[in-house]
Amino acid sequence: MTSSPEWDKMLRGEWYNAGCEILQANRVRCKKACEEFNASNCASRREKVRLWRNIVGDARILPPQLPDAKDDEAQFDETDPYVDGPISIDHGLNFKVGKGSFLNFNALVLDTCLITIGENVLFGPNVSLYGAIHPVDPAERRGLKGPEAGKEIHIEDDVWVGAGASILGGVRVGRGSTVGACSVVTKDVPAFYFVAGNPARVIRKIKTTMNLEVEGKET
16 A cells, blocks of 8 residues: 555645655556556456556455356446546546446546545546646745645446536535536535536436435435
């Protein structure tokens, strides 16, 4: 597990030195892992899962391979997301994605702080999650010489994020909500609401046939 004083400050959302050797080494590790994943193209589901887990630092051992390709692929439906490359992730270790979720191509993730995606979440192409921030005052920012920080992003279960949407640090997208294509989400999204625009605003409440009480996820 990566650890250093600067790494710990980064995870806490404090100002930190991004030039820290340990942070930079992990970014290089993650970039190489993303490159391997992106180069896999039409590889098997098993191989895609293996490469994905390398990106996010998931050390779980893969289940034994089944002789039938469809049966083998189905083993991962209840354990891992489906990710369509290319994908670009900053650190990987701070990015958690639930089972049954789908990340379409060209997802961009700046996981300075923890970024979580729940289960059964759908991403359109070109979705960006921006967890990193810089000082607004240029005297403090100082180009590459100044400090950086971050804010967590949390996307709950059953969310649909439309193509080209951007979600900024500090945002929580509530369960069952929909984010319209090309929206820029700067504030929390209530559960089961449709938001759209730049900046995104609430458009309407989403009616659902989900039995939330039975599922134990009442909102």
